[in-house]
Amino acid sequence: xxxxxxxxxxxxxxxxxxxxxxxxxxxxxxxxxxxxxxxxxxxxxxxxxxxxxxxxxxxxxxxxxxxxxxxxxxxxxxxxxxxxxxxxxxxxxxxxxxxxxxxxxxxxxxxxxxxxxxxxxxxxxxxxxxxxxxxxxxxxxxxxxxxxxxxxxxxxxxxxxxxxxxxxxxxxxxxxxxxxxxxxxxxxxxxxxxxxxxxxxxxxxxxxxxxxxxxxxxxxxxxxxxxxxxxxxxxxxxxxxxxxxxxxxxxxxxxxxxxxxxxxxxxxxxxxxxxxxxxxxxxxxxxxxxxxxxxxxxxxxxxxxxxxxxxxxxxxxxxxxxxxxxxxxxxxxxxxxxxxxxxxxxxx
Amino acid sequence: xxxxxxxxxxxxxxxxxxxxxxxxxxxxxxxxxxxxxxxxxxxxxxxxxxxxxxxxxxxxxxxxxxxxxxxxxxxxxxxxxxxxxxxxxxxxxxxxxxxxxxxxxxxxxxxxxxxxxxxxxxxxxxxxxxxxxxxxxxxxxxxxxxxxxxxxxxxxxxxxxxxxxxxxxxxxxxxxxxxxxxxxxxxxxxxxxxxxxxxxxxxxxxxxxxxxxxxxxxxxxxxxxxxxxxxxxxxxxxxxxxxxxxxxxxxxxxxxxxxxxxxxxxxxxxxxxxxxxxxxxxxxxxxxxxxxxxxxxxxxxxxxxxxxxxxxxxxxxxxxxxxxxxxxxxxxxxxxxxxxxxxxxxxx
Numbered sequence: 001x002x003x004x005x006x007x008x009x010x011x012x013x014x015x016x017x018x019x020x021x022x023x024x025x026x027x028x029x030x031x032x033x034x035x036x037x038x039x040x041x042x043x044x045x046x047x048x049x050x051x052x053x054x055x056x057x058x059x060x061x062x063x064x065x066x067x068x069x070x071x072x073x074x075x076x077x078x079x080x081x082x083x084x085x086x087x088x089x090x091x092x093x094x095x096x097x098x099x100x101x102x103x104x105x106x107x108x109x110x111x112x113x114x115x116x117x118x119x120x121x122x123x124x125x126x127x128x129x130x131x132x133x134x135x136x137x138x139x140x141x142x143x144x145x146x147x148x149x150x151x152x153x154x155x156x157x158x159x160x161x162x163x164x165x166x167x168x169x170x171x172x173x174x175x176x177x178x179x180x181x182x183x184x185x186x187x188x189x190x191x192x193x194x195x196x197x198x199x200x201x202x203x204x205x206x207x208x209x210x211x212x213x214x215x216x217x218x219x220x221x222x223x224x225x226x227x228x229x230x231x232x233x234x235x236x237x238x239x240x241x242x243x244x245x246x247x248x249x250x251x252x253x254x255x256x257x258x259x260x261x262x263x264x265x266x267x268x269x270x271x272x273x274x275x276x277x278x279x280x281x282x283x284x285x286x287x288x289x290x291x292x293x294x295x296x297x298x299x300x301x302x303x304x305x306x307x308x309x310x311x312x313x314x315x316x317x318x319x320x321x322x323x324x325x326x327x328x329x330x331x332x333x334x335x336x337x338x339x340x341x342x343x344x345x346x347x348x
Numbered sequence: 349x350x351x352x353x354x355x356x357x358x359x360x361x362x363x364x365x366x367x368x369x370x371x372x373x374x375x376x377x378x379x380x381x382x383x384x385x386x387x388x389x390x391x392x393x394x395x396x397x398x399x400x401x402x403x404x405x406x407x408x409x410x411x412x413x414x415x416x417x418x419x420x421x422x423x424x425x426x427x428x429x430x431x432x433x434x435x436x437x438x439x440x441x442x443x444x445x446x447x448x449x450x451x452x453x454x455x456x457x458x459x460x461x462x463x464x465x466x467x468x469x470x471x472x473x474x475x476x477x478x479x480x481x482x483x484x485x486x487x488x489x490x491x492x493x494x495x496x497x498x499x500x501x502x503x504x505x506x507x508x509x510x511x512x513x514x515x516x517x518x519x520x521x522x523x524x525x526x527x528x529x530x531x532x533x534x535x536x537x538x539x540x541x542x543x544x545x546x547x548x549x550x551x552x553x554x555x556x557x558x559x560x561x562x563x564x565x566x567x568x569x570x571x572x573x574x575x576x577x578x579x580x581x582x583x584x585x586x587x588x589x590x591x592x593x594x595x596x597x598x599x600x601x602x603x604x605x606x607x608x609x610x611x612x613x614x615x616x617x618x619x620x621x622x623x624x625x626x627x628x629x630x631x632x633x634x635x636x637x638x639x640x641x642x643x644x645x646x647x648x649x650x651x652x653x654x655x656x657x658x659x660x661x662x663x664x665x666x667x668x669x670x671x672x673x674x675x676x677x678x679x680x681x682x683x684x685x686x687x688x689x690x691x692x693x694x695x696x
Contacts, residue, residue, distance in 0.1 A: 046507075046511055047511075048511045048514050048515050048518075050514055050518060051510075051511065051514055098480075099480075102476050102477070102480060105453075105472065105473070105476055106472075106473040106476055106477065124453065124454075124472070125453070125454040125517055126514065126517065128450050128453055128454060128476055129450070129454065129510050129513045129514045129517065130510070130514065131480075132446075132447075132450060132479075132483070132506070132509075132510040132513075133507050133510035133511060133514070135480070135483060135506075136503050136504075136506035136507035136509075136510060137503075137507050139487055139499065139503035139506070140500065140503045140504060140507065142503075143496055143499050143500040143503060146496070148491055148494070148496065151487065151491050151499065152488065152491040155484050155485075155487035155488045155490075155491060156484075156488060158480070158483075158484035158487070159394075159481050159484035159485050159488065161480075161484075162399075162477050162478070162480040162481035162484060163394055163395075163396045163399065163481065165477045165480075166396050166398055166399055166474065166477045166478065166481070167396050169473055169474065169477065170396075170398060
């Protein structure tokens with residue numbers, strides 16, 4: 001086997017000595033993901049050159065392609081080799097990329113995937129329209145995959161994502177957001193696409209409903225774990241590892257789980273008044289001073305909100321792993337199981 | 349028959365004495381459009397209340413529902429009575445509404461359908477996300493309609509629309525935009541959806557390819573005529589009739605056909621230097637003074653650009669009418685033919 005092989009303009013990499021579950025998965029799906037990446041590059045083309053220019057900027061920026069890898073790996077776990085899961089995998093990545101482009105406009109984020117966000121270079125209007133283009137193309141790919149049921153699942157996931165984003169928007173600066181509300185938000189904005197990415201492989205492989213639902217659960221729980229780790233990293237991570245700006249959530253007044261948990265305990269324990277006032281001022285009133293982010297981080301380390309968030313991520317990852325128990329124990333299943341653990345490990 | 353019957357929160361109206369082709373069409377499709385409107389209202393629902401609030405604001409604002417009416421009327425012309433064209437009609441209106449929401453963000457327009465644009469009330473972020481929601485729901489409706497081929501046509505139209513919008517964005521303030529480029533832009537951003545709206549009725553009715561293509565041509569030519577009239581009205585129209593601000597295109601520096609034609613003749617005739625400088629200053633440099641819009645309008649009346657735009661609209665309407673010649677001459681066909689004429693007449 002070659003040493004690390006770089007494929008032009010794709011993220012599919014052959015890794016000689018995989019160091020973790022993500023790299024093992026990438027190695028297993030290497031050939032399939034080359035095909036998925038080729039599809040992605042082909043279908044983001046347009047005679048309107050700004051579209052591939054902008055799409056390439058984001059798509060080549062080293063996104064992890066976690067979602068399409070899940071579709072491809074689940075299909076392989078089921079022993080199903082066909083073009084359909086590859087097309088659906090590319091469609092899933094297009095939906096995700098469209099969401100990122102629109103998110104950048106919505107969030108006014110400065111960095112994405114380790115580089116300046118696309119809307120800062122091309123403008124909001126282009127980000128909105130190129131997102132629309134990729135979203136439309138994702139459905140063309142789904143049509144080619146030929147499964148009306150898979151189309152229904154992915155279109156439903158797409159409207160659920162939008163619902164989750166709208167709820168998150170409404171929850172900004174709202175220190176009344178409960179843990180339950182927050183979990184519903186990320187269940188919609190993040191976990192729905194992970195769930196669909198896994199489920200559609202079972203649909204095109206025409207597996208029994210119990211297996212299709214087990215795949216859906218795997219994707220959903222993995223997505224929840226993934227998002228919770230992201231939320232913790234937005235406070236405790238390093239920018240290089242995160243690929244976006246640390247502290248974005250805090251500056252935007254997003255009430256993620258670490259904040260919701262901090263607010264909850266500060267309101268209920270004796271002597272929590274100072275901390276409660278801190279969260280009201282910085283999140284609810286949006287009145288942030290230099291050094292406030294570091295204070296937020298130290299509160300979260302003291303009050304246990306960060307470790308509780310990672311514990312919740314760990315619990316969801318365990319449920320993802322357990323959902324695969326009904327499938328034959330092959331190398332694909334084992335790697336998908338390991339991936340669930342890895343998602344949480346990357347937080348440490 | 350009742351006098352004008354108002355259906356709650358829908359635009360389907362029963363008209364006792366139709367005064368023009370649009371009203372005759374509305375009368376013919378009245379029962380079907382009640383069902384389409386009910387579908388639209390049902391499918392824009394979400395437990396996230398901002399979504400139906402914002403969607404309703406736009407959908408109930410008295411959009412003309414021209415596109416879904418075309419789908420429904422074409423299906424009736426073919427003698428095809430089924431749920432599928434109704435679902436596709438609702439899907440077409442959702443795609444259109446999503447496009448309007450995103451357009452408002454892109455264009456920064458102040459008025460839409462005779463009222464303040466949604467993004468000025470709810471903010472750009474909500475307009476982007478609710479647009480995404482409606483777009484996703486449109487595909488769920490298409491899945492229910494059950495035709496993979498119709499899904500392919502509409503998803504392709506949706507990516508073409510985005511391409512047209514991006515090209516239009518790049519053409520802002522560009523006085524080098526040719527008549528041909530402009531026609532390609534509106535072919536994509538407007539006519540593609542009209543074409544698909546008509547074509548899908550032939551697809552679900554399983555008509556021969558020649559008929560499907562004739563429907564596509566009808567929609568495309570009607571869409572071109574419709575957009576050209578809109579472009580003329582943006583200079584010569586009255587705000588009440590237009591439902592949006594007159595002069596928006598001028599203020600945004602959009603090179604629509606009246607502007608492209610004005611620039612072309614000013615550059616080629618003797619004594620056109622003053623007018624050429626005017627267009628360079630107001631469109632290319634975006635340097636507009638009070639009274640410039642009136643000067644633009646009087647230039648367009650003098651140089652014949654407005655009448656040439658309406659003549660082009662008339663020619664496209666004639667081609668739309670002629671495309672229907674292969675179908676049996678029933679009341680549906682005659683009304684669709686009249687609609688093509690009406691689209692142009694509303695400019696006078």
